[in-house]
Amino acid sequence: xxxxxxxxxxxxxxxxxxAWYEISGRDLPFRKTKDPYKIWICEIxxxxxxxxxxxxxxxxxxxxxxDLETLANADTDEVLLYWKGLGYYSRALNLHKAAKQIIxxxxxxxxxxxxxxxxxxxxxxxxxxxxxxxxxxxxxPAVDGNFxxxxxxxxxxxxxxxxxxxxxxxxxxxxxxxxxxxxxHFNEAMMDLGSEICKPKNPKCEICPLNKNCIAFxxxxxxxxxxxxxxxxxxxxxxxxYFVEFKDRFLIRQRNDGFIWKKLYxxxxxxxxxxxxxxxxxxxxxxxxxxxxxTIHFYKVSLNSKKGFEEFAVKNGFRISSQDDAALKSFPKxxxxxxxxxx
DNA sequence: AACGCGGGGTA
DNA sequence: TACCCAGCGTT
Numbered sequence: 381x382x383x384x385x386x387x388x389x390x391x392x393x394x395x396x397x398x399a400w401y402e403i404s405g406r407d408l409p410f411r412k413t414k415d416p417y418k419i420w421i422c423e424i425x426x427x428x429x430x431x432x433x434x435x436x437x438x439x440x441x442x443x444x445x446x447d448l449e450t451l452a453n454a455d456t457d458e459v460l461l462y463w464k465g466l467g468y469y470s471r472a473l474n475l476h477k478a479a480k481q482i483i484x485x486x487x488x489x490x491x492x493x494x495x496x497x498x499x500x501x502x503x504x505x506x507x508x509x510x511x512x513x514x515x516x517x518x519x520x521p522a523v524d525g526n527f528x529x530x531x532x533x534x535x536x537x538x539x540x541x542x543x544x545x546x547x548x549x550x551x552x553x554x555x556x557x558x559x560x561x562x563x564x565h566f567n568e569a570m571m572d573l574g575s576e577i578c579k580p581k582n583p584k585c586e587i588c589p590l591n592k593n594c595i596a597f598x599x600x601x602x603x604x605x606x607x608x609x610x611x612x613x614x615x616x617x618x619x620x621x622y623f624v625e626f627k628d629r630f631l632i633r634q635r636n637d638g639f640i641w642k643k644l645y646x647x648x649x650x651x652x653x654x655x656x657x658x659x660x661x662x663x664x665x666x667x668x669x670x671x672x673x674x675t676i677h678f679y680k681v682s683l684n685s686k687k688g689f690e691e692f693a694v695k696n697g698f699r700i701s702s703q704d705d706a707a708l709k710s711f712p713k714x715x716x717x718x719x720x721x722x723x
Numbered sequence: 724a725a726c727g728c729g730g731g732g733t734a
Numbered sequence: 735t736a737c738c739c740a741g742c743g744t745t
Contacts, residue, residue, distance in 0.1 A: 422740080423740060423741095424740095424741095425740085426739085426740040427739090427740065427741045428738090428739055428740080428741060428742095429739065430738090430739050430740090431739095431740080434740095468741085468742085470742075470743075471741090471742080474742080474743085501742095501743090502741095502742065502743085503742085504741060504743085505741090505742095506740075506741060507740085507741075507742085510740070522740075524739090524740050524741075525738075525739060525740075525741085526739090526740070567740090568740095574740090575739090579738095580737070580738055580739085581737085581738085608737095611737085612737090
């Protein structure tokens, strides 16, 4: 499924993009390094995450885990703590697994080619391309949402980006544009253009370095690209949590790695019948996530028996927590908000 | 090939 | 409200 564009001057467009990047590219902390560890961390953090949202997480993460060994030797809990608020928590778990994987399978040295990098947990084709092009100058386009948007507009290409073949299709297109020996900068340039100029809404076509080449722009057609047929539709999820307290102590536990909020902390989801009499408040909160419309029923249970409180905790594997418990920082936002109002 | 997975920003 | 974001793993 190769792109059929015989006459376009691909390389010329690629060089214009690169020239723009040299002058107008963003000044980001991870642009100053070719340390594959740091590039890897940044690529994982910025999967499905905008730069403004994840930049402080990146800085804090590198400060706490400055190298591979530090990360591999850290506790999973602490890795998750530094991931707080980023979402898609599998990324943090896979990141930690991959650090151990590099220690074991690659003798502690970060793999230096696309195929080996692709073997790492949580690293797919995009991320392997980004790391290998930026750090090791491999000529592989790092096709992400920015590539889809920019390329589909420049060539007014209606190839459906929901199609699972879109990655290969736009990779072929990008490869034809990529200037020799500049794969890393080309990939970064495409990301910056997509983020700063060729935005999903209200793109700044009048100052775009590619506007003379952009077919969608020159035919007044920008709003029709990219073509995306499949939409994400959230499902409803109803949860019940009990905030079980005795004086200033309350109960939390770590989740399993199940369907949502993997390994983060939560409150009890059920209580014994005799606790029902100690429910003092009830509140229902609605919260929209990308994939879930959450309805959370919170019940506040204020016990007056230390013995009953502790027995319930021990028997059901809960942790007796207080406000200064570091684990609280690893709560999902939706639960943390409740906590802030009630403790 | 289709689906599940967070949280936050923008219009 | 709908859509999007430096995607990946599972089934």
